[in-house]
Amino acid sequence: MNHTGECKLINLSKYYGGNVALKKIDLTIPAGQYCCLVGPSGCGKTSTLRMIAGHEVVSDGEIIIDNLLMNNLGPAERPTAMMFQDYALFPHLNCLDNVAFSLKMRGMKKKERHEQARSLLELVHMEGYVKRFPNQLSGGQQQRIALARALVTNPSVLLLDEPLSALDPFLRIRMRDELKRLQQELKMTFVHVTHSQEEAMALADIVVVMNLGLIEQVDIPPKVYNHPATEFVARFIGGHNIFASKAVSNKNNNCTLHGTGQCQYLLPTKINELGSQIVFSVRSDKINLSPMKNKFGLNEIPCLVRSVEYQGAWTKIVLDAEDAEELIVTLSEDDFNANPIKIGESITASWNKLDVIHF
């Protein structure tokens, strides 16, 4: 049997009583890829993961791994292994026995399963902790043991349920690197659920942005960041400013939009339904700030500085603008120091029409 770890979700739905958690989603996760399911609470990402694992019953649709239908198989019969959010290490067993647990359940003899468990502990660099108990380990160490325990059954797909949420920020970044390194070394399919878009962008080969039981976008991280498919993705990923205004006229494959006040915007595409409300976004780092003007051209607007936040290598400036809820502009430290900005200042924000993203 060819274990490559390709996951296909076909028309997958999940209902809890009358509540629809997942609405007919279709997704193909190629083998050997690091896939992140990301979205706010209640978007259905955890339900999806647990259904792939076999811990939740599928309400409708099919789950296919390596061309085999998984719907009627229990978690142990699937080529998957799950790493739980709180690690769920057995407190009464030492590290070796924890890792060897699934082998013991299969009836493997002690010597053999201890040997296999040891090799897995070596893989996660915990070979010195064989006799220790989970309550004697730090958070990061516990995670490595949980990882080893999941990997001991040699799965094709590793499922991780918010594995980094319980760690402090510095440890989170370090463990992130370890997970990525491990995935590349093992060439195993990882499906990682997280609510942090930063984590997803850093780790994933494929990002799946979910919202309210539906998939908003499936793409590589740069595409998700530069070409968000929907307003939700733009808002969720962060670093984007959302504008809404009315389409007025088309010329040369560009569309002019009129805002509520005096502002006018230029979209680099033609809009057929003139008069409709158009939503577009501009990245925070693609907006330029310049002194206040009297007359404003296309993609130039007046704003009021609300706050200035120093973030080290860059500065975050929050402004009030007419057709956006909030305008966030990020300036590099050098740019900011060249033209320092004060709170309460009136200022001009402008951007290139090619940096406008229309959904």
Place this chain on the structure above:
Amino acid sequence: MVKSKVISILQVSPLIIIFIFFFIAPLILTVTVSFWDYSDYALIPDFTFRNYHEIFEDCMIDLPDLCVTFKTYLSTLKFCIIVWILTLVIGFTIAYFLRFEVKTMTVQIVLFLLCTIPFWTSNVIRMISWIPLLGRNGLVNNFLLNIGLINQPLEWLLYSDFSVILSFVYLYTLFMIVPIFNSMLRIDESLLEAAYDSGASGFQTLVNVIIPLCKPGIAIGSIFVITIIMGDFITIGVMGGQQIASVGKIIHVEMQYLQFPAAAANAVILLVVVLLIIYVLTKIVDIRKEL
């Protein structure tokens, strides 16, 4: 500072006073009296090993026949072990059901309270209420006679080993349920899921995850049940029709005859035996995890 030391002592003193008056002093008194002598009508303060000697009289010589003391201890221990096993199995099952099968906390609390309702009446009434049930003319016998299952009333239902064990299990299973339930509460559901994910069947999960994690609760429950039964004489007496011996009964009888030094000596021996059992239990299981 002196003042804070005085305050600390004052804060601990109520408990210490209670401890001394109701535990330490009686214990010292009992041990002291166990070395006294006595005649038919008076206690004689003395230091003699007479009482201990009489308890173990001929115990070694009579072997392999058992002397009275050994026989009584064996009989009491027999009840102890049988009741311990029964309360453990029944108590564990009920605790398991309450913890893992009942989904809502409200139902859990309600069922738990239901288990404690019998304790709202006195222990003695709870025990003797078995008599009209199990007697020769009792409900059970009448029912079995009426449906024709038996021709004559069953004698062994009451005033027998059976009724004693039944009574003990009925009275003290709750003492097993509560500590075991407490232990089980500490078992996170995610642990069971992790076991399921690792391929453990229901039975494997029970043996490899749940029972090991319940060991402190089981130990505490066992200590409750064993200590109570070893010293009991009312239940064994009433439900056994005053025909069955128990260590508690020996002490009780000797007190009735005002042979306090002998009773005290028996009490000391009983205390030592029970302490030994508890010591062994705590060596097997670390109870401090629960406390």
